[in-house]
Amino acid sequence: MTTSTPPSGRGNGMHHRHIYLDGTWTPPTSTEVIDVIEAATETVIGSVPDGTPQDVDAAVGAARRAFPGWADTPAPRRAAQLREVADALERRGPHLAELITREVGTPIGFAHMAQVGLAVLAFRIAAEVGESYPYERGQPQSLVLREPFGVVAAITPWNYPLFQVAAKAAYALAAGNTLVLKPSEVAPLSVYALTEIMDEVGLPPGVFNLVSGTGPVVGQALAAHPDVDFVSFTGSTDVGRTVTRTAAGTIKRIALELGGKSPTVVLPDADLADVVPRAVASAFLNNGQTCCALTRLVVPRGRKDEVERAAREAAEATRVGDPLLPTTQLGPLVSAQQRERVRRHIRRAQEQGATLLTGGAEPPEGLPHGYYVRPTVLSDVTTAMDVQHEEVFGPVLVIEYYDDDHDDGHEDEAVALANATPYGLAAAVWSADRDRAVGVARRIRAGQVEVNGGTFNPRAPFGGYKQSGNGREHGVFGLEEFLETKSVQL
Known part of the structure; x- marks a missing residue:
């Protein structure tokens, strides 16, 4: 397992050499790495693997194998593990805030309050919503079921690197999906810390998987993969168009949170x-x-x-x-x-x-x-x-x-x-x-x-009209985004 230690000063580097597959820190298929640059000093503060389509295929395979067991796990049990993640994020809050400040340039006070604070809250709210949601509803002559999609690919941006992951991962997992995550290669260090937490709380192997790398390689492979059932993407409108075209080949569900000019x-x-x-x-x-x-x-x-x-x-x-x-x-x-x-x-x-x-x-x-x-x-x-x-x-x-x-x-x-x-x-x-x-x-x-x-x-739904995207995140709407609808005729 690759390890991370909180930076005690600007000289410390955090160089990760593994991706996270099937519950294990695993060497990627390529030895190439991507440097992470500190925004205020323009110096290298870490690196992560430059993942490949083969890494994506392995991660998706692990998520596919894990899906039946996680979907059958009672919602309160899934929620309990998400609360453990929230607690661990909160304990690491100062370290995570500093990481994000160094990667993104966010002022440290805002990093504590929003970058980390909202991520913690996302896991707590997803747990709360996920364990109380009525997944089965009766109506005349039918039973309406809300069921997880299967394998969710989350492709996340650099501007809120931890919170945007939490907004997707927490709700996808609460709903019973399994996940393959591609964080932004520009600001991946806090997401590696989150993955260490996922490992520590003992999520079943394959439920949460991490493949670092670039959008044109790892993101493209995820969007195109036939065993990915849902792609949740946050980023620019231009890249959102590319994700949409790529995912259209397998008619998978897509949620897009894109740009704004508000x-x-x-x-x-x-x-x-x-x-x-x-x-x-x-x-x-x-x-x-x-x-x-x-x-x-x-x-x-x-x-x-x-x-x-x-x-x-x-x-x-x-x-x-x-x-x-x-x-x-x-x-x-x-x-x-x-x-x-x-x-x-x-x-x-x-x-x-x-x-x-x-x-x-x-x-x-x-x-x-x-x-x-x-x-x-x-x-x-x-x-x-x-x-x-x-x-x-x-x-x-x-x-x-x-x-x-x-x-x-x-x-x-x-x-x-x-x-x-x-x-x-x-x-x-x-x-x-x-x-x-x-x-x-x-x-x-x-x-x-x-x-x-x-x-x-x-807790309110977040998402856009027009070219700002489609779908909604957070709260009940955020959970429902990751649920299919089935009607059973009686």
């Missing part, structure tokens, strides 16, 4: 002094590397000066620096590639006519190492500009304006502008009148909408 709609009666700093903070969540980040601020044109001043002040007050320091609010992006992508977006927006209020494509001062981008706010953004409808995935907020010089129709214009995106993952609405805000929320084509700062609910 608006905060501010109605004319909202308190801008309260709303704008919150909007800036939301756009910069996890350094802007959040699929449901509210990266578009849709505001009344009549309050343009006030909005611009408040947004500039909030962005410039954001503390940028070493993500391991508890005072840091904005750390580096995950990679050099991501940093350059975000900088290109900023430059392109200015070329297309956006006004740079603060930030920009130049490197931040005083940070010679790390994949940092200045906290940036762009104003006068229109639907003709790429930055209005393309996901940036960095600390960039764009401001769009609707006319509010007439009483009738400005809500229609605000809603139309909010919906002017190929995505539909998230949104927010602010108004002094809660009922009015809810009315606007109903008209926005997005999977989840915050009203006046309503907080994330890990």
